[in-house]
Amino acid sequence: MKTFDGLFAELADKAATRPAGSGTVAQLDAGVHAIGKKIVEEAAEVWMAAEHEGPERAAEEISQLLYHLQVLMLASGLTLDDVYAHL
Template sequence: MALPSAVKVFLLTMNRSLGHVRQVEARPLPPRNELQQSVLVKTFEELFAELRQKAAERPEGSGTVAALDKGVHFIGKKVVEEAAESWMAAEHEGRERTAEEISQLLYQAQCLMIASGLDLEDVYRHL
């Protein structure tokens, strides 16, 4: 499906180490109700609310609680690890694997936010 020119957005990404520029077409997401019908979807805000609830309720055996208990340094290393894996997936492993790695990066970033005492609004102010 061709996008109307008003909707087309082109992003430039530069790989500084190789010195080349790529043009990538960003495709808009379908409306939320269509996404919900096609796949199980959790928004960024819903994930953050879920993680905050786990942090407050501390369910036994929760990986989120275990990570939060280990602190900012541990979670920060996970963020770096997932960022590297996202990059490698994007370079070599295709869209599906890249999406999976980015979802893990977003999870770890939100854990870091919670461990650092940040809210979504604290981050949104800088977007």
């Protein structure tokens, strides 16, 4: 099972090593605007899943939202500590 910190480390490694065919690399290359649009889409899917599709589907959608948020963090040069400072 992945953790929030573990996922960030994995994504940071992909950002640094840029493996061919990586969806994460493709998102980073698309830029903050495209990633932001994906976050808005995923947030809506979280809401709809939580309201209409049950906890399992909501958890799946939340995991996707967290992934895209972390990609945006990397694209923006933010670290986990930058975010944790505001919790």
